[in-house]
Amino acid sequence: xxxxxxxxxxxxxxxxxxxxxxxxxxxxxxxxxxxxxxxxxxxxxxxxxxxxxxxxxxxxxxxxxxxxxxxxxxxxxxxxxxxxxxxxxxxxxxxxxxxxxxxxxxxxxxxxxxxxxxxxxxxxxxxxxxxxxxxxxxxxxxxxxxxxxxxxxxxxxxxxxxxxxxxxxxxxxxxxxxxxxxxxxxxxxxxxxxxxxxxxxxxxxxxxxxxxxxxxxxxxxxxxxxxxxxxxxxxxxxxxx
Numbered sequence: 168x169x170x171x172x173x174x175x176x177x178x179x180x181x182x183x184x185x186x187x188x189x190x191x192x193x194x195x196x197x198x199x200x201x202x203x204x205x206x207x208x209x210x211x212x213x214x215x216x217x218x219x220x221x222x223x224x225x226x227x228x229x230x231x232x233x234x235x236x237x238x239x240x241x242x243x244x245x246x247x248x249x250x251x252x253x254x255x256x257x258x259x260x261x262x263x264x265x266x267x268x269x270x271x272x273x274x275x276x277x278x279x280x281x282x283x284x285x286x287x288x289x290x291x292x293x294x295x296x297x298x299x300x301x302x303x304x305x306x307x308x309x310x311x312x313x314x315x316x317x318x319x320x321x322x323x324x325x326x327x328x329x330x331x332x333x334x335x336x337x338x339x340x341x342x343x344x345x346x347x348x349x350x351x352x353x354x355x356x357x358x359x360x361x362x363x364x365x366x367x368x369x370x371x372x373x374x375x376x377x378x379x380x381x382x383x384x385x386x387x388x389x390x391x392x393x394x395x396x397x398x399x400x401x402x403x404x405x406x407x408x
Contacts, residue, residue, distance in 0.1 A: 193265035196285075197224050200266040204288060219253035220269030220289075227257040234259035261295075264311070278306035283313075284329065290317040298323045298340075310345065 201218060202208050214221060226249035234242040242259035250256040254273040257263070261277045264285035269275055271291040277283070280303070281295040293315045297305035307321045310329030315321065317335045327333070328345030339354035347356050 193263075194225060194228060196265035197221055197267060200268050200286065204268045205270065219255060220272040220275075223249050223253040223255035223257060223269060223272060223275075224263065224267065226252075227259070227261070227263060230257075230259035231261070231263075261306070280304045280324075281306035282308040284309050284311035286311055287313045287315070289315045290319075290335070292318040294320045294322070296320065296322050307339075 198211075198214060198221065201214050201221060208214050208218075226245050230242040230245035230249070233245070246257060246259050255269060255275045257275075257277040258279040258281075260279040261281045261283070263277075263283045264287070266286040267283055267289070268287075269289045272289075274292040275289060276294045276296060278296050280297075283289070283295070287309050295307050295309070295315075299305075304324050307323065307325050307327060309315070309321075309327045310331065312330045313327050314332045316333055316337065319333045319335060319337045319339065321327065321333065321339045323340060325340070325342050327339070327343045328347065330346040331343045332348045333339055333343070333354065334348065334350035336352070337350050337354045338352045339349055341354070343349050343354070343356065349356055351357075
């Protein structure tokens with residue numbers, strides 16, 4: 168069973184409907200996207216009962232619906248129950264678009280003012296957190312079709328453009344343009360917009376910045392050694408005359 172992703176839109180923020188129907192339509196998208204994003208998803212029973220990311224989103228959408236109606240205590244209680252059952256902590260105030268896939272999910276933390284765009288992919292150990300004790304908007308905004316690799320930390324009131332890819336273990340503290348790739352600590356933009364889009368699952372094709380730098384240094388050392396050897400040969404000829 169495979170579904171086709173909706174075309175990428177220009178909006179960088181998730182749309183969170185305010186009606187009761189707005190709870191179930193995104194959940195259906197969350198359910199369908201799993202079959203496209205996870206090759207291990209073989210049938211609907213597995214997805215319905217064995218995917219903690221889907222369970223966490225189900226509880227969050229109900230908690231967020233209550234939160235927007237300023238109902239006290241119960242949204243946070245649902246969030247806590249979801250954390251206990253799935254290992255994924257999503258504050259009820261976070262806005263999450265449709266078709267979002269939290270893969271594996273253990274250790275994922277999404278803060279109160281975070282916004283996650285439609286069809287984004289989040290791996291285990293990801294933190295969408297704040298910095299300091301400022302009030303108001305203090306968590307990241309992810310555009311549509313963003314991929315956040317395992318263990319990545321995206322911190323502060325920053326914007327991650329649509330189609331951006333954040334490498335595993337990265338710490339992102341600044342805005343990221345659309346369709347760019349960020350890796351490292353702190354995160355560095357290493358790949359600008361490209362015409363050819365990679366599959367969200369192809370993490371192995373992310374550029375290796377450290378390997379590139381080391382390769383350049385080795386090539387430079389080899390060139391210098393060759394120049395030194397040429398100078399030694401010339402000096403030997405002069406001495407022999």
